[in-house]
Amino acid sequence: MTRRRWIADRVRQDRAYLLGPNALHLSRVLRAKAGQKFDVVADGVLRLGTIVALSAEQVEFQLGPVIASATLSEISVFLSIFKFDRMEWALEKLTELGVTRIQPVIAARTEAHLVKAAEKRLERWQRIVHEAAQQSRRLSPPEMGAPVSLKDIATKTGALSVQGCRVVLSEYEEQVSLKSAVQQCRAPLALAFGPEGGWTREETELLVKNGWMPASLGPTILRAETAAIAAVAVAMALTVHAD
Numbered sequence: 001m002t003r004r005r006w007i008a009d010r011v012r013q014d015r016a017y018l019l020g021p022n023a024l025h026l027s028r029v030l031r032a033k034a035g036q037k038f039d040v041v042a043d044g045v046l047r048l049g050t051i052v053a054l055s056a057e058q059v060e061f062q063l064g065p066v067i068a069s070a071t072l073s074e075i076s077v078f079l080s081i082f083k084f085d086r087m088e089w090a091l092e093k094l095t096e097l098g099v100t101r102i103q104p105v106i107a108a109r110t111e112a113h114l115v116k117a118a119e120k121r122l123e124r125w126q127r128i129v130h131e132a133a134q135q136s137r138r139l140s141p142p143e144m145g146a147p148v149s150l151k152d153i154a155t156k157t158g159a160l161s162v163q164g165c166r167v168v169l170s171e172y173e174e175q176v177s178l179k180s181a182v183q184q185c186r187a188p189l190a191l192a193f194g195p196e197g198g199w200t201r202e203e204t205e206l207l208v209k210n211g212w213m214p215a216s217l218g219p220t221i222l223r224a225e226t227a228a229i230a231a232v233a234v235a236m237a238l239t240v241h242a243d
Contacts, residue, residue: 004030005039005137006049007130008061016042016049018059022134027054039067041139069139073239074164074188075232076101078153080195081110081118082224088128090225095132095142097232100188102129104147109197118147150203153192154210164188166212169231170204171221173214178231181215182238189235193228 006026008016018026026032032051040049040061046069049061077099081087094102104125106115126144133141165185169178169192182189192207198221199207208214217227 002137003037003039005041005046005134007041007134007140008043011042011063014063015052016040016047016061016063018061019057023054023059024056026059027056032059037064039137044140046139072098072100072138073236075099075235075239076103076188076190077228077232078103078105078190078192079228080105080107080150080193080199080224081114081147082195084114084117084121086223086225088125090228091125091128091144092132093225093229094232095129095138096136097229097236098136098138099142099232101143101145103145103153105153105192106147106149107195108150108200108203110195115147122146150206154206154212156210164190166190166192166207167215168192168199168204168207168212169194169217169227170214171198171216172201172204173216176213176215178215178217178234179238181213182235184213185239187239189239191228191231191235193224193231196224 006018006022009019009022010017032054034051034053036051038049040047040063042063046067048064048067050064051059052062053060077094079090079102081104091102104118129141129144164187167178167181192212204214217231222230
């Protein structure tokens with residue numbers, strides 16, 4: 001039987017600790033006991049962990065040997081902000097698929113009230129991807145950035161610099177498919193998605209001017225969350241054996 005995986009909230013030498021909601025869930029909901037073994041990610045390394053003490057506030061593991069783990073393709077997602085319920089569902093699924101970075105983007109068609117509220121959602125979004133990473137047996141959650149403007153992304157300023165191959169999904173592109181674009185790339189890969197209503201033509205031109213390759217997901221118009229999940233699934237399938 002596959003062991004449940006946890007990402008340690010704190011690591012100290014050969015001990016790892018779950019705190020807060022993770023500790024409560026393991027001790028009260030799963031009714032774990034001292035001596036039980038779980039997979040524990042400690043400082044990015046997967047190890048066998050044995051519970052030595054637990055309470056509703058803290059679970060302490062004795063760390064054992066390192067466990068071999070798979071390496072995921074390096075894909076960053078630049079996701080324009082859209083309705084929070086559907087966006088948060090997309091964050092969960094993108095994490096399950098294995099993306100390494102999710103950067104919320106403020107686009108021209110992002111609704112003003114969502115822009116205003118987005119800054120206050122960052123902690124919740126980080127919690128969502130952390131929980132999804134544990135569920136999907138990842139070594140770590142994707143990096144979750146604070147919302148930034150499209151201009152900052154396009155011009156690659158400071159810490160927002162985007163390395164590798166960059167693809168913007170656009171309904172204005174009719175010739176180049178996502179499959180064709182990705183097959184021209186090598187890792188790392190960045191994918192950019194517009195909000196509800198899509199990118200404006202000016203936004204697409206700005207990205208292309210700054211080195212992004214436009215690509216299409218096909219003839220139908222997809223919801224923002226559908227486009228992101230479908231594109232990442234395609235990219236993962238195409239890049240997993242690329243190296």
